[in-house]
Each structure stands twice: as C-alpha cells, then as structure tokens.
Amino acid sequence: MKKNSMLIILIVLVTSCNKLDQVPKSTVSKEAVFNTESGLKLYSNSFYNMLPTSNDILKGDNMGDFVVRKDVPDFFRAGAYGPAQSTGWVWTELRNINYFLENNNAPGVSEAVRNNYNGIARFFRALFYFEKVKRFGDVPWIGRTLGTGDQLLYGGRDPRSRVMDSVLLDLNFAIENITAKTEATKSRITKTVAQAFKSRVCLFEGTYRKYHTELNLQASAARWLQEAANAASEVMASGAYSLNNIADTDHSYKDLFISSGVNNELLLCLTYSAELGVFHDANWYYTSATYGDRLSFTRKFVNTYLNLDGSAFTGNPGYVSQTFMQETKGRDKRLGQTIRMKGYTRVNGGQTQNVPPLFSYTYTGYQPVKWVHPDMSLDGGVRNNSNIPVIRYAEVLLNYAEAKAELGTMNDEDWAATIGMLRRRGGIQNGLSSKPVQADPYLRQQYFPDITDPVVLEVRRERGVELALEGFRFYDIVRWKRGELFAAAWNGMYVPALNTSFDLNEDGADDVSFYNTAPGATQNGVTYINVAATVNGQPNALTLSAGTSGEITWLNTVPRTWNDRMYLYPIPLNDLVLNPDLKQNPNW
Structure with missing residues (x-):
C-alpha cells in the first residue's frame, strides 16, 4: 500500500x-x-x-x-x-x-x-x-x-x-x-501584515513565472506582479508605516537591527526580552571565529554600493585596485552600517573602542556589523534581546518598486516614493526623484547579463543593499533564475603588496599584513596572513589573485557547482519511498 x-x-x-x-x-x-x-x-x-x-x-x-x-x-x-x-x-x-x-x-x-x-x-x-x-x-x-x-x-x-x-x-x-489593521507590539498578524506578505508572495511568483520559462506559466506572470504592486500600494497608502528616522543617515539603518524597541518601519517582528529571559545569538554568530559561519561579504557585492553622489562606484577610474581604505570612502552610508570600516566602534567594559575588521573572523575584509550590538559582553552566547524584523516597510517599498519595474509601469513618482526614499536614508544625494535611463554595465556584466532595463537593474541593486543578511538573497537569485551566481569565485579586498601593514579603519594602528614568507619580526596588534600558493604542500585556501598582489580569493580550492535542477530541492528520499506517486523533482 x-x-x-x-x-x-x-x-x-x-x-x-x-x-x-x-x-x-x-x-x-x-x-x-x-x-x-x-x-x-x-x-x-x-x-x-x-x-x-x-x-x-x-x-x-x-x-x-x-x-x-x-x-x-x-x-x-x-x-x-x-x-x-x-x-x-x-x-x-x-x-x-x-x-x-x-x-x-x-x-x-x-x-x-x-x-x-x-x-x-x-x-x-x-x-x-x-x-x-x-x-x-x-x-x-x-x-x-x-x-x-x-x-x-x-x-x-x-x-x-x-x-x-x-x-x-x-x-x-x-x-x-x-x-486589526495595526498592533502595538508588531508581533501579531494584522490586515496590513497580510497585505505586505501578499506583496512578497506575489512578487516571488510573478518573477518566478516570468524568468522560469520552463514552467510555461509566463503568460500569467503579469497578473501576479500586478497583485504584488496592488498589495504593496495598499500598505503604502495606509500611512501607518514609514522608514525609520530617514534624516539620520549615520545611524537609522543600523539601529533597526540592534534595537529592543519597535518603530514605524516594523510591520511584524520577533520580540525578545531581557526581563523575560528570551534572547537570540546574533552577536555570537557574527563575531565568533568558531561558533558561526564566519560570513563575510564579497568584493563583487560591495562594489554594488553607490557613491554618495548617486553614481556607480564601478564607474570610478581605477576602482579595481583601490585599497579597502580608499574604496570605503564616499559611499552609500548603509555600507558603514553593514560592515566594519572607519568609525566603527564597540563598547568593552564601558569603554568605547575603535574596532577594525578582524581577520580572525573575516576572510575577505568585509566583516558584517548588521545585527551586531556594540556591547561586546553579548558576544559569547545567546544574549541579544533586540527585536528581529520579519516584515518591514523597506521591503514593501522594494516589492512595489520591483513589481512596477518588471511590469514596465514604474514612473518617476513611483521611483521617488520607493528607491529614492531608501537611498535618501543612505545619504545618497542625487538620482532620488527620477528613474534611471542608462543600464549600469557592471550590474549587467557581473550579475544580470540578460537584463537591459536600467530600472530593473537598479531595483535589484537596491534590494541587495537594503535587505542584505535578512534571509532573502537565496530565493531572490532563484526567482530571477541566476543560480550561476552561486558558483562564482569568492573574492575580497584588494591587497597592493605583500609584507606591508594596513590600517583598515584608519585609527592610527595597523591591523593586517599579508605574506608569502613569514616575516622575521612582527608588529604588535597586526594579524599576519599567509597567502602563499601552498601551505605544507597543500593548496592554500586564502591567496591573492595575482600571487603577490590583487584581490583576496577564499576557498576557491573547493569547487562549487550549479545545475538548474537546484532551483528546486529534491523530495526527501524517505518520503518518496513511502509514496512513489509523489515523483522526484527533475534530474534529482
């Protein structure tokens, strides 16, 4: 049976x-x-x-x-x-x-x-x-x-x-x-939460059908995208939500992810409480060299953060060989609220300290700070009591913008109310009131070669920047049918020379030096990284792209593969044995 x-x-x-x-x-x-x-x-x-x-x-x-x-x-x-x-x-x-x-x-x-x-x-x-x-x-x-x-x-x-x-x-x-249309704790399902979630669901389904032509459902994609736009528009028109403290470009983005309170950007969140003894482990995960995954951003992604004047960073002459200290200047202020760079501080025993990217944690130099509370006493266990957004207003704006962009119906007013508002909070000064008219060649070459619409490209850029480390990226890549990106090389910051110490956060103290042959003398406070091609006769997982200079490369010694069957997970074997009529997903 x-x-x-x-x-x-x-x-x-x-x-x-x-x-x-x-x-x-x-x-x-x-x-x-x-x-x-x-x-x-x-x-x-x-x-x-x-x-x-x-x-x-x-x-x-x-x-x-x-x-x-x-x-x-x-x-x-x-x-x-x-x-x-x-x-x-x-x-x-x-x-x-x-x-x-x-x-x-x-x-x-x-x-x-x-x-x-x-x-x-x-x-x-x-x-x-x-x-x-x-x-x-x-x-x-x-x-x-x-x-x-x-x-x-x-x-x-x-x-x-x-x-x-x-x-x-x-x-x-x-x-x-x-x-209920709203609810004070932001922890319950309301009418507006359902509308926001509908915009998420319909955007996913509409874009999945549009780009996964193997389903033969592309004719219905526009209906789903319009449903997404309509649902997001209802949330926007309610007037109940807004971006958190948009004028505070230096702190408001970061504060969203380390606050134990609620604000008008949150529609739904997971709540934690020191009084009730309910905590999560964000600090431990993002600061431990042993407990977490040691997540670090790639340089390829960091390159997508705009300059403060609204221009593409990858349009800067010589950007390819800029050092960490050079490339992190004059950028979208959300970058400095997402990774450690100049000005990042933490609190240790009541004392505020400048803290650079630590190569005991990061592999690329781009160490996350999003979700990490500055109090270092929280680093060693399940101790965070900050609320975790499940749905926030920024996502609703992005859902509306992407649905309109994919439908080809976005106008300048739509752009200003969505992407323009998000970029304004990042301190970006231009391009806030009108949609772009020229496609960024970097985004096309490195990410989306089949997309020619500059509006779609810029919305995707913004989604990556705004929602980084919130759990969206895997399925964004899946629905856009760009799984090949998962197999791309892992790269990090540019290192111009070996045996040279770098002050990554420019606080007057050197932080890291890279070598092929171990130096005879070392400097206090500097982490020394071996980037020789081999270590003890085995390929080194961390090297420089040009041997003695270049971008950091990490773990490219272990091949990563992508096959289109991976857009869907396989039906678990035990369940398929129990019921063969379920049938396995293609090519698994």
Whole structure:
C-alpha cells in the first residue's frame, strides 16, 4: 500500500481525534475552544510557531551569492547533496490549521469574529504553502483534515498553479476578514501584515513565472506582479508605516537591527526580552571565529554600493585596485552600517573602542556589523534581546518598486516614493526623484547579463543593499533564475603588496599584513596572513589573485557547482519511498 509521510503524522494525531480532545473536559473541551472568542484566540496562538525563527532570518543568507563562509555548503558541492540529505517535507502544521478551519463554526460566536480568526488561520496556511512551493515546486494541496484511510494520503502532487491560486485565495480572505489593521507590539498578524506578505508572495511568483520559462506559466506572470504592486500600494497608502528616522543617515539603518524597541518601519517582528529571559545569538554568530559561519561579504557585492553622489562606484577610474581604505570612502552610508570600516566602534567594559575588521573572523575584509550590538559582553552566547524584523516597510517599498519595474509601469513618482526614499536614508544625494535611463554595465556584466532595463537593474541593486543578511538573497537569485551566481569565485579586498601593514579603519594602528614568507619580526596588534600558493604542500585556501598582489580569493580550492535542477530541492528520499506517486523533482 502506497502512502506518504503525512500518514505517519495522522496516525499519531487522528487516532485520538485531536490533541484538544485528550485534555480533561474539566480543563478545556472542544466546545470551550470553538464556542468563545477567547478560545479561538488561544487556539490561533499556536499558529505563530510557523513564523520564521531567529535562525531563519539572522543566518538565512549563509547560502547567498554575496557572502563567503568558512566552508562550502553541501548543497553546492558536487555529489554532496541529494534526496537522501533533503528535508522539509513536514505537514504537521497544516493539519492544525485545517482542523481549526473545519471546526470554527459555532453559531454562538459572531460571523465577524469567526472570520477574523479564520483569516489569521488562512494567512498561516498561505505562509505554509508558500514555503513549500518555494522549496519543492509542485506539492499536494490539502484543504481539509485527513483520516488514516483518505486517498489524498496516497496521491501525487498538485500543479504549482493550482496551489499558488489557493494561496492567493487564502491571502485575499485574510486581508478582507482580519479586523486589526495595526498592533502595538508588531508581533501579531494584522490586515496590513497580510497585505505586505501578499506583496512578497506575489512578487516571488510573478518573477518566478516570468524568468522560469520552463514552467510555461509566463503568460500569467503579469497578473501576479500586478497583485504584488496592488498589495504593496495598499500598505503604502495606509500611512501607518514609514522608514525609520530617514534624516539620520549615520545611524537609522543600523539601529533597526540592534534595537529592543519597535518603530514605524516594523510591520511584524520577533520580540525578545531581557526581563523575560528570551534572547537570540546574533552577536555570537557574527563575531565568533568558531561558533558561526564566519560570513563575510564579497568584493563583487560591495562594489554594488553607490557613491554618495548617486553614481556607480564601478564607474570610478581605477576602482579595481583601490585599497579597502580608499574604496570605503564616499559611499552609500548603509555600507558603514553593514560592515566594519572607519568609525566603527564597540563598547568593552564601558569603554568605547575603535574596532577594525578582524581577520580572525573575516576572510575577505568585509566583516558584517548588521545585527551586531556594540556591547561586546553579548558576544559569547545567546544574549541579544533586540527585536528581529520579519516584515518591514523597506521591503514593501522594494516589492512595489520591483513589481512596477518588471511590469514596465514604474514612473518617476513611483521611483521617488520607493528607491529614492531608501537611498535618501543612505545619504545618497542625487538620482532620488527620477528613474534611471542608462543600464549600469557592471550590474549587467557581473550579475544580470540578460537584463537591459536600467530600472530593473537598479531595483535589484537596491534590494541587495537594503535587505542584505535578512534571509532573502537565496530565493531572490532563484526567482530571477541566476543560480550561476552561486558558483562564482569568492573574492575580497584588494591587497597592493605583500609584507606591508594596513590600517583598515584608519585609527592610527595597523591591523593586517599579508605574506608569502613569514616575516622575521612582527608588529604588535597586526594579524599576519599567509597567502602563499601552498601551505605544507597543500593548496592554500586564502591567496591573492595575482600571487603577490590583487584581490583576496577564499576557498576557491573547493569547487562549487550549479545545475538548474537546484532551483528546486529534491523530495526527501524517505518520503518518496513511502509514496512513489509523489515523483522526484527533475534530474534529482
């Protein structure tokens, strides 16, 4: 008898009907839950476990094309990842939602109240299926609870188009029926959160269909892109949200990611509290040489940050051989709030210190500071209590801008209200009120050779800069069908000469020196990096592109591969064995 892994879940949950029925009636009953608004609210709280975790967001870009890390992910190593290693085919949360929707029909509760909580449930069902489709493509659409003998347990997958149409129906119901428009803690699902999330979902689906022509769904791409633009426009028109302190170009971007408060840019966030003892590990992850992935940005990506005058940095004469100290001057101020450079300080025992990029952590010189609280006492464990944005207004502006750009309907007013506003917060002085008319050759050559529209190119530049390290990049590259970027060489800052010490943050103290032969004498406070071609007879993972000078190259000794099958994950082997009718994704 064929079956899929949902059957295993149902054997555990259905044999006693539902977890709620196992609780003594004197404590709680099915009727008590569904016959009162307080019961519906209590049940709906269980759905919030489906929101991304701190790890999903803080560490979600550890497979992006714009960072290097201490190792090559198995996903990009030939022969290291396949159906036996795949995960994610888990359906427990879906049954919890469908059970609620089937039983939330008590006549003693008003229809408006029931529909409000049904709207929340359907929001989470849309979230559940969106993540499944992103990962696997076609998946079974299950809109009701299943018994152990239900034939849906043994069937195949439904077409992506049917599943995503159902996701859109769920989101539209949520938007129409959730009563709260805003909420003070920014931790609950509201009507506006559902609109913002709809803009994310529809932008993904519209661009995926547009660029993944193998699906033969490109004819419907514009409909999804228009839905994205409309949803984002509703959030913008609400007037409830704005960019955080846009006039403070030196701090407002950085403050978003280290604050324990809420502000008008947040639509939805994960909340943490020192008083309640609820923390995450951002500092530990981004400062530890052993605990985290040692994420560092590539020079190729840092090159995409504009000059303050609004021009492309890669239009500067001689940019290729500029040192770290030279290239970090006069740039979009978000760069200095994303990586360590001149002026970056931390607090140690109450004392403020200038802190350079540390090559005990970074491989490229571009060490992240986003998410990192300046208090160094937080570095050694799970100690951060800053709130983590799940949806913020900047993303909504980017979703609107990209949808309009892809539709070819963006005008100067749209540009000024979205990309112009974001760049203004970065201190950029020009090009804020009118859309570009000339395509940047660097973006075309290095990132998007098939894109000729300058507006699309600039929106993609802005999305990379604004949302870096927030967990979007992998699936942005996937939906744009540019997986080849994951196999590009990992490069770092330019080193003009060996055996020369560099003061990376220009505080008067040298920080790093590179050598092929170990120096006889060393300088206090300087980290010495061996960039010889071989070390102990083995290829060196960290070298310079021209041997004795050039860009840092990191871990290019370990090949990274890309194959178009990797736009979808394989169905996990065990689930395919349980139900062969699921069928494997192509070429896995």
